[in-house]
Amino acid sequence: MGLMACDDFENQRRGYRMQQVFKRPAALKDVQTHFCPGCHHGTIHRLVAEALDEFKLQEKTIGVASVGCSVFLYHYFDIDVIEAPHGRAPAVATGVKRASPDSFVFTYQGDGDLAAIGTAEIIHAANRGEDITVIFVNNTTYGMTGGQMAPTTLLGQKTSTSPYGRRSEKEGFPIRVTEMLSGLEGVAFAARTAVNTPKNLMDAKRQIKKAFQYQVEGKGFSFVEVLSACPTNWGMDAVGANERIGNEMCEYFKLGVFKNTASL
Amino acid sequence: MGAIEAGCRYYFGYPITPQNDIPEFMSREMPGLNGEFIQAESEIAAINMVMGAAATGVRAMTSSSSPGISLKLEAISYMAGMELPCLIVNISRSGPGLGGIDASQGDYFQAVKGGGHGGYHIVVIAPASIQEMYDMTMHAFDLAEIYRTPVMILGDAVVGQMKEPLIPHPRPKTELPAKDWALRGTGGGAQRIVKSLFLGDGELEAHNWKLHAKYQQLQEKESRWEEYETSDATLIVTGFGSAARIAKTAVMMAREEGLKVGLLRPITLFPFPAEAFSVVTEHCKMILDIELNTGQMVEDVRLSVARDVEVFFYGRPSGTGSLPTPEELLGQIKRYL
Numbered sequence: 001m002g003l004m005a006c007d008d009f010e011n012q013r014r015g016y017r018m019q020q021v022f023k024r025p026a027a028l029k030d031v032q033t034h035f036c037p038g039c040h041h042g043t044i045h046r047l048v049a050e051a052l053d054e055f056k057l058q059e060k061t062i063g064v065a066s067v068g069c070s071v072f073l074y075h076y077f078d079i080d081v082i083e084a085p086h087g088r089a090p091a092v093a094t095g096v097k098r099a100s101p102d103s104f105v106f107t108y109q110g111d112g113d114l115a116a117i118g119t120a121e122i123i124h125a126a127n128r129g130e131d132i133t134v135i136f137v138n139n140t141t142y143g144m145t146g147g148q149m150a151p152t153t154l155l156g157q158k159t160s161t162s163p164y165g166r167r168s169e170k171e172g173f174p175i176r177v178t179e180m181l182s183g184l185e186g187v188a189f190a191a192r193t194a195v196n197t198p199k200n201l202m203d204a205k206r207q208i209k210k211a212f213q214y215q216v217e218g219k220g221f222s223f224v225e226v227l228s229a230c231p232t233n234w235g236m237d238a239v240g241a242n243e244r245i246g247n248e249m250c251e252y253f254k255l256g257v258f259k260n261t262a263s264l
Numbered sequence: 265m266g267a268i269e270a271g272c273r274y275y276f277g278y279p280i281t282p283q284n285d286i287p288e289f290m291s292r293e294m295p296g297l298n299g300e301f302i303q304a305e306s307e308i309a310a311i312n313m314v315m316g317a318a319a320t321g322v323r324a325m326t327s328s329s330s331p332g333i334s335l336k337l338e339a340i341s342y343m344a345g346m347e348l349p350c351l352i353v354n355i356s357r358s359g360p361g362l363g364g365i366d367a368s369q370g371d372y373f374q375a376v377k378g379g380g381h382g383g384y385h386i387v388v389i390a391p392a393s394i395q396e397m398y399d400m401t402m403h404a405f406d407l408a409e410i411y412r413t414p415v416m417i418l419g420d421a422v423v424g425q426m427k428e429p430l431i432p433h434p435r436p437k438t439e440l441p442a443k444d445w446a447l448r449g450t451g452g453g454a455q456r457i458v459k460s461l462f463l464g465d466g467e468l469e470a471h472n473w474k475l476h477a478k479y480q481q482l483q484e485k486e487s488r489w490e491e492y493e494t495s496d497a498t499l500i501v502t503g504f505g506s507a508a509r510i511a512k513t514a515v516m517m518a519r520e521e522g523l524k525v526g527l528l529r530p531i532t533l534f535p536f537p538a539e540a541f542s543v544v545t546e547h548c549k550m551i552l553d554i555e556l557n558t559g560q561m562v563e564d565v566r567l568s569v570a571r572d573v574e575v576f577f578y579g580r581p582s583g584t585g586s587l588p589t590p591e592e593l594l595g596q597i598k599r600y601l
Contacts, residue, residue, distance in 0.1 A: 095316025
């Protein structure tokens, strides 16, 4: 007789009943992801899915996938999804939301997609105050294409296209997107979070929920940046990559709520 | 006006000459119709907004002029791949580059041969009058939904800005397929995905063959053209849009002089009315193609005529003062008769 059976027997004898306290969110499908070991996309997917579940949004959501590792949103989320061209997700989401204002609309974009090729689209969707939510996953590199330099790559960081480390005099400085967007009148909510520690993860969940609440209540454009690990392209193991977020990324990309117009 | 009668309530655009009349009109009309008008931050954003709106199943459109269409081609390729219906109006201007704002037909290749990447077609319609612009805009939305494809109205500064009588009429009743692909939230049902990425073994090839079959079906069923005095013509003049409009006057002048001249004007450029050319060239010996460029549609004409038919070309690439007169074209007709 195994240990579990013993516990079950003991529980029954004492009149306890088993209760499921942790399960897959309904908004996520029961499939394996293609993400590398130590990658945070799966974690962030889960937080987004939990928030969708908690607001009961799954059935009225239209997700906008972007180009990069995040493109397979539709493989993992059990929601309607449109796959936007590279960087264009905020414009596509604008069209979706304007034509279907009762739908819950979010984009899920990486830093290459949002902060380089899609700079114009994110700034203007934010500035119009579109009633959408943007989840911005910042891992300081182009993950899908093999770890090239991104607009958010830290100074000195070596990537496949900055083999000697990013130099400010040639490649400029890492863009702090959340701070930049917070300066726009159209932005209702903007926060930067991370998922490298349990505490940060719980906070990321809170901020994602807040951002969703903004849209649910029709209070305008909401934005959550999530600092995320890309161990494969950073050339690190999962633990080392997780530590880099706290030691290096959080130093330059400060966590916090930068805008919260409705004080939710 | 045609778009509004066709039920389009979502317009996304960007200012560029000579198409500005369209966004200005739409910005005035849409609020009163409970529609949406957005002057986007770029041509690229505008067409991507069309993509998003179209994915929810509504009738959406954008308009632009040549350099703006070049910027939209990325998303047009995506929408061809995603099989999303929409209307794109190109009131084309002259090029290449910034070119000029005169009437031009330099965008035939871009419109008809795909333009963007990946080997696709969209339906291209070239009206030659305001009435036809109105009628074909309504038809364009129907075709877009029936075939799940972007449709382009290709005009120029002449058909885009001229003033002439229009008889408005209700949108024709057309049987349209159910939009079982449109994104509305699952509502507890099956997930719907609108995408153009196909990575599975054989998936993309199958998708391309499906698109190819659609293009063939369009070719068989949906080509349109106008014929004028072709039955006894020795020489048939051809051309599209504003060039054909000028050419028609020249053909009328030639008929008054007793010359056996007719006109065959493709209204749809894709699908190209190849069959019509094949039929008329069984009895006529010569075709004279007139375009406001140095020769683009003429390639499709040459591929469509019966054997032993001579195809001549007269073109004026556009620029200020380059629009040919009917007299000039009559002179060209007489060179061959």
